[in-house]
Amino acid sequence: xxxxxxxxxxxxxxxxxxxxxxxxxxxxxxxxxxxxxxxxxxxxxxxxxxxxxxxxxxxxxxxxxxxxxxxxxxxxxxxxxxxxxxxxxxxxxxxxxxxxxxxxxxxxxxxxxxxxxxxxxxxxxxxxxxxxxxxxxxxxxxxxxxxxxxx
Numbered sequence: 001x002x003x004x005x006x007x008x009x010x011x012x013x014x015x016x017x018x019x020x021x022x023x024x025x026x027x028x029x030x031x032x033x034x035x036x037x038x039x040x041x042x043x044x045x046x047x048x049x050x051x052x053x054x055x056x057x058x059x060x061x062x063x064x065x066x067x068x069x070x071x072x073x074x075x076x077x078x079x080x081x082x083x084x085x086x087x088x089x090x091x092x093x094x095x096x097x098x099x100x101x102x103x104x105x106x107x108x109x110x111x112x113x114x115x116x117x118x119x120x121x122x123x124x125x126x127x128x129x130x131x132x133x134x135x136x137x138x139x140x141x142x143x144x145x146x147x148x149x150x151x
Contacts, residue, residue, distance in 0.1 A: 005148040012080040013144040059092025068104040077106045
């Protein structure tokens, strides 16, 4: 499996207000990710993220969401991490608003890799101490370093 620090770059980590709704946050993250990948359409990426949300919310609970999709236009996994300065309703199982969002996009045929990467991300978010450290980060570089640090 590809280590998370090879799919998430410091450039794709944000502490910001990315939108006042789940849809707007996903749209903003799609724009950010697409701007770094030649040939990747932000519209296609956004459409796939929304299509996945229609299957069921990717909100995990406790203010965390892991939107993800497969996309033909990417040839390797890419990711973004955001700590939202204003939490948004995400239709999570616990009905808590979301302020931590990890977006994962993998190649269309990367089924096993997709599942393994999702498991690694969820495992990081299951560590309550790490989640508290992520929320306490005051800049994007600190957020990045805390997320990729080994447990």
